[in-house]
Amino acid sequence: MKEFIDYILQFGTLNQHQIDLILTKATELEFNKDEYFSEAGKVSQQVGFVLDGIVRVCYYNNKGEEITKYFIEENNLVVDLESFDNEIPSTAYVQATTDCKLVVFSRKEWKELLDTIIPWEAIVHKIISKALRQKVERRSPLVAEDATTRYLMFLDIYPNVVNRVPLSYVASYLGITQSSLSRIRKNIR
Known part of the structure; x- marks a missing residue:
């Protein structure tokens, strides 16, 4: 408390x-x-x-x-x-x-x-x-960006979330499929 x-x-x-x-x-x-x-x-x-x-x-x-x-x-x-x-x-x-x-x-x-x-x-x-x-600051910049940029911005916005929630939720938030998210994650490692 x-x-x-x-x-x-x-x-x-x-x-x-x-x-x-x-x-x-x-x-x-x-x-x-x-x-x-x-x-x-x-x-x-x-x-x-x-x-x-x-x-x-x-x-x-x-x-x-x-x-x-x-x-x-x-x-x-x-x-x-x-x-x-x-x-x-x-x-x-x-x-x-x-x-x-x-x-x-x-x-x-x-x-x-x-x-x-x-x-x-x-x-x-x-x-x-x-x-x-x-909420506005976190959502607005994501709208016009490509999927990779959205994912990188997500990591900046929510640094403590990505490894704690199912990737399907992250993909849904980003407006992409889970397979696309997996490809993006693989390419930026």
Whole structure:
């Protein structure tokens, strides 16, 4: 839990009483590899913080192919924000790609923190803004590049991911086949 508190304190100031209250609302949960944190078609009910492991956000396109949108590593929040905030069914799956340990808040607990701790909303807003910026920065440069360049950029963006998740997920993220990814990896060694 210390990692979570250290993380949120980068975005604002809280007193010890506020920190203690946050900790009473948090639950530490473990998710096994391939287990879902939230699922498409269901309303997202929780906010998490990755203590250990890697989570991915994915969806199925109109051909039924699984597409990885992005990965979430340690020391980052995980939430399907649109579904959680608007209480609408999600369009994506949030899945553990490795065994994971997360700090989790239910919708009710998260709302109580927003209603009780005055600086909490501003802190959450800063965290979400940073996450959205990162998402755009990580995706945008990949769009116009060839597959090899996209893979090399992926290694820069996610240096701790490639050896921890199935290559099929990496290929899906890059928009290439797994055999193409294998060729690229072989050629750059």
